[in-house]
Amino acid sequence: MNSLNRLTEIANQQAIERIQSSRIFLTEMSQAKEKIPFFDGYTLLHSGPPLEWSNMNTAMRNAICGAIVYEGWAENLSDAFDMADQGKIKFGSDNENNAVGPMAGIISPTMPVFVFENQIFGNKAYVTINEGLGKTLRFGANDESVIERLKWIEKTLAPILKEALLISGPIDITSIITQGIQRGDECHNRNKASNNLFVNQMAPWMVKCSSSREDIAGALTFMAGNDHFFLNLSMGNSKATMDAIHDIEHCSIVSCMSTNGYQLGIQVSGTGRQWFTAPSPYAKGKYFEGYDESDASTVMGDSYISEACGIGAFAMGASLGIGQFIGIDTKQAQDYSLGMYEITVSEHEHFKIPVFDFRGTPLGIDIRKVISSGRLPIINTGIAYKNPGVGQIGAGIVYPPMACFRKAYESYLQINQ
Amino acid sequence: MNSLNRLTEIANQQAIERIQSSRIFLTEMSQAKEKIPFFDGYTLLHSGPPLEWSNMNTAMRNAICGAIVYEGWAENLSDAFDMADQGKIKFGSDNENNAVGPMAGIISPTMPVFVFENQIFGNKAYVTINEGLGKTLRFGANDESVIERLKWIEKTLAPILKEALLISGPIDITSIITQGIQRGDECHNRNKASNNLFVNQMAPWMVKCSSSREDIAGALTFMAGNDHFFLNLSMGNSKATMDAIHDIEHCSIVSCMSTNGYQLGIQVSGTGRQWFTAPSPYAKGKYFEGYDESDASTVMGDSYISEACGIGAFAMGASLGIGQFIGIDTKQAQDYSLGMYEITVSEHEHFKIPVFDFRGTPLGIDIRKVISSGRLPIINTGIAYKNPGVGQIGAGIVYPPMACFRKAYESYLQINQ
Numbered sequence: 001m002n003s004l005n006r007l008t009e010i011a012n013q014q015a016i017e018r019i020q021s022s023r024i025f026l027t028e029m030s031q032a033k034e035k036i037p038f039f040d041g042y043t044l045l046h047s048g049p050p051l052e053w054s055n056m057n058t059a060m061r062n063a064i065c066g067a068i069v070y071e072g073w074a075e076n077l078s079d080a081f082d083m084a085d086q087g088k089i090k091f092g093s094d095n096e097n098n099a100v101g102p103m104a105g106i107i108s109p110t111m112p113v114f115v116f117e118n119q120i121f122g123n124k125a126y127v128t129i130n131e132g133l134g135k136t137l138r139f140g141a142n143d144e145s146v147i148e149r150l151k152w153i154e155k156t157l158a159p160i161l162k163e164a165l166l167i168s169g170p171i172d173i174t175s176i177i178t179q180g181i182q183r184g185d186e187c188h189n190r191n192k193a194s195n196n197l198f199v200n201q202m203a204p205w206m207v208k209c210s211s212s213r214e215d216i217a218g219a220l221t222f223m224a225g226n227d228h229f230f231l232n233l234s235m236g237n238s239k240a241t242m243d244a245i246h247d248i249e250h251c252s253i254v255s256c257m258s259t260n261g262y263q264l265g266i267q268v269s270g271t272g273r274q275w276f277t278a279p280s281p282y283a284k285g286k287y288f289e290g291y292d293e294s295d296a297s298t299v300m301g302d303s304y305i306s307e308a309c310g311i312g313a314f315a316m317g318a319s320l321g322i323g324q325f326i327g328i329d330t331k332q333a334q335d336y337s338l339g340m341y342e343i344t345v346s347e348h349e350h351f352k353i354p355v356f357d358f359r360g361t362p363l364g365i366d367i368r369k370v371i372s373s374g375r376l377p378i379i380n381t382g383i384a385y386k387n388p389g390v391g392q393i394g395a396g397i398v399y400p401p402m403a404c405f406r407k408a409y410e411s412y413l414q415i416n417q
Numbered sequence: 418m419n420s421l422n423r424l425t426e427i428a429n430q431q432a433i434e435r436i437q438s439s440r441i442f443l444t445e446m447s448q449a450k451e452k453i454p455f456f457d458g459y460t461l462l463h464s465g466p467p468l469e470w471s472n473m474n475t476a477m478r479n480a481i482c483g484a485i486v487y488e489g490w491a492e493n494l495s496d497a498f499d500m501a502d503q504g505k506i507k508f509g510s511d512n513e514n515n516a517v518g519p520m521a522g523i524i525s526p527t528m529p530v531f532v533f534e535n536q537i538f539g540n541k542a543y544v545t546i547n548e549g550l551g552k553t554l555r556f557g558a559n560d561e562s563v564i565e566r567l568k569w570i571e572k573t574l575a576p577i578l579k580e581a582l583l584i585s586g587p588i589d590i591t592s593i594i595t596q597g598i599q600r601g602d603e604c605h606n607r608n609k610a611s612n613n614l615f616v617n618q619m620a621p622w623m624v625k626c627s628s629s630r631e632d633i634a635g636a637l638t639f640m641a642g643n644d645h646f647f648l649n650l651s652m653g654n655s656k657a658t659m660d661a662i663h664d665i666e667h668c669s670i671v672s673c674m675s676t677n678g679y680q681l682g683i684q685v686s687g688t689g690r691q692w693f694t695a696p697s698p699y700a701k702g703k704y705f706e707g708y709d710e711s712d713a714s715t716v717m718g719d720s721y722i723s724e725a726c727g728i729g730a731f732a733m734g735a736s737l738g739i740g741q742f743i744g745i746d747t748k749q750a751q752d753y754s755l756g757m758y759e760i761t762v763s764e765h766e767h768f769k770i771p772v773f774d775f776r777g778t779p780l781g782i783d784i785r786k787v788i789s790s791g792r793l794p795i796i797n798t799g800i801a802y803k804n805p806g807v808g809q810i811g812a813g814i815v816y817p818p819m820a821c822f823r824k825a826y827e828s829y830l831q832i833n834q
Contacts, residue, residue, distance in 0.1 A: 196613035
């Protein structure tokens with residue numbers, strides 16, 4: 001082993017220890033502008049690496065227009081489009097602002113955000129509340145029903161959760177994921193059991209809030225009825241965990257993966273916050289009735305940090321039910337997880353796959369191993385319709401482009417020359 | 418194939434169709450004496466085949482004494498014991514009264530019961546509310562804390578559930594089990610995910626009840642914090658399902674398995690309600706710290722109807738986590754399920770085992786196959802302490818005695834001569 005490899009092994013071990021020891025708590029419900037200094041006037045955050053309006057795909061543009069109407073900066077979607085098109089909105093990347101968002105990942109100043117805290121390393125992460133499946137802003141839908149739901153989330157649901165968290169104290173999200181993975185979730189595209197666990201834990205506190213019983217019942221119905229409500233909590237867990245491994249010298253572990261629909265980018269611990277990008281790919285998957293690949297948008301979203309954190313497609317061996325959702329059989333689901341041990345540094349101490357005799361999930365994508373094996377990390381993903389008004393049309397799997405890893409590896413070699 | 422075998426195949430198919438088409442709903446919360454005609458004065462129901470006081474083991478006697486104090490028929494446990502010992506209590510079998518109860522399975526007149534309805538065949542089943550793990554009446558504990566909890570269940574929890582069910586309408590328990598088995602439950606000794614699902618479904622309705630918010634929060638905390646709360650609901654599902662297959666001429670499928678701690682009995686569809694009994698065995702299992710086999714009571718409880726209905730140990734392949742609770746590894750858990758296909762008639766259409774490529778659980782124990790193969794059905798079970806004041810001390814697996822099947826098979830041959 002040459003000396004760089006030796007230094008990298010030590011650095012990677014340190015990164016894995018940080019990931020394994022991280023314990024993420026949901027501590028608070030707040031408002032984006034109260035927590036994220038980026039927000040100032042006409043400012044919006046989006047998923048993936050930084051991106052200009054001119055390069056955004058239709059789904060993301062539609063989500064942006066919806067957010068502008070939601071904020072009241074324009075009266076209708078057409079005016080909103082003009083505003084953005086005339087350069088009146090300043091855009092930023094969720095990930096560069098301690099935040100993540102699924103799909104388009106739009107965060108606007110008045111949106112409520114969950115606040116996560118890494119109780120070991122002290123860093124925080126911010127995520128919006130999940131809107132449900134189908135016609136939602138994150139999938140590029142932006143009609144009145146979408147805006148209305150966002151307003152209900154802000155005015156009715158968030159205050160209940162805010163008050164409940166004040167009396168409950170911090171909620172251990174890492175523990176819920178640990179249990180969820182024992183119950184068939186992989187906590188990226190399947191969150192059913194984890195969501196139930198979260199609702200079970202919150203319900204007694206929500207009952208004690210000052211909101212009306214009708215509103216509390218409505219909040220519980222919404223949360224229990226939206227299997228992906230927990231996705232955003234899982235993403236907060238991954239973000240607050242992976243943000244603890246940035247900038248470890250010599251480290252070759254992927255700290256972030258994310259796509260804005262134009263470019264998919266990865267970050268690597270030892271190369272700092274630099275993005276290594278390539279064009280966003282399309283997913284292969286199972287489409288809802290009436291849709292096919294020609295209807296799909298390029299993949300979008302910050303949720304690919306799940307796989308970097310050892311869950312999602314990396315944990316599909318624990319989540320055989322996800323196969324039916326994304327169109328693979330149970331053997332494939334297990335094989336996908338098994339394949340990931342070849343490009344990772346460790347196995348997760350807490351997230352364990354029952355069918356592999358409770359072996360830990362593959363943890364810590366090593367760009368050196370990706371390059372030497374030619375094997376790419378697998379990601380499972382929702383698929384958005386390319387035009388507005390529809391939302392999600394399927395789910396499937398996707399591989400980040402090899403070019404991202406090649407660029408990252410070159411940079412890693414250069415830095416460590 | 419001789420003609421009896423041919424008739425039996427047809428009859429068994431009919432029984433399987435009845436089981437598969439059964440859909441069990443929780444319709445109502447009531448009081449035992451309002452629903453079960455057996456109750457009249459000093460009357461108590463217990464698990465297993467009918468049993469006299471003189472033959473009850475210590476754990477069941479203690480549960481009986483606790484129930485007498487709970488009912489206010491005696492002021493203390495010593496007086497309660499005298500009452501029972503002097504023959505002042507009339508005992509009956511849960512199963513013979515459309516009821517089931519875990520472990521000692523004591524049902525007393527004022528206890529609240531869940532009412533289940535088989536919406537296809539119209540029959541009903543009654544089950545008490547689960548008290549939690551550890552020191553509980555069903556495990557033979559009977560001190561003040563046990564009685565106090567039973568009173569809280571009656572006075573605070575049951576009224577909330579009663580009112581919630583009035584506004585929610587019937588709750589589909591079969592559907593919850595179907596989902597739970599996808600999430601690592603086998604719905605006999607592991608009910609975690611199913612319990613979460615049930616609480617998620619009930620919480621919004623509970624919020625709307627007229628009880629105080631504090632009581633509702635307390636009820637939710639109790640239900641969400643007791644992983645076995647759902648056990649009694651699962652038992653209601655199995656009982657209301659299996660009661661639909663009694664008395665099918667020529668049928669060789671086990672309709673009921675249950676043990677009172679003195680004798681374990683089985684019933685077979687084609688031989689009517691006759692019990693075929695043999696001495697209750699001891700379980701082999703994993704004991705909580707500080708206990709071993711010498712501390713154990715013989716096995717008790719009506720919950721063995723789970724395995725007759727295709728869940729419990731028969732579904733352990735879907736529930737690899739249960740292994741850690743009962744002391745077996747993941748391969749054993751799968752092998753136990755696989756072995757049961759050899760003595761069953763069919764595979765469950767709804768309850769599917771992900772790791773077997775979503776093959777249905779083994780369904781319908783055929784006494785002919787048990788006799789010809791020499792293979793006994795496997796059951797997983799809680800283990801009670803033999804003396805009062807402790808409750809559960811472990812969990813494990815147990816086989817019903819072959820003598821039960823031999824007697825049943827003889828009777829089946831005789832009836833069909």
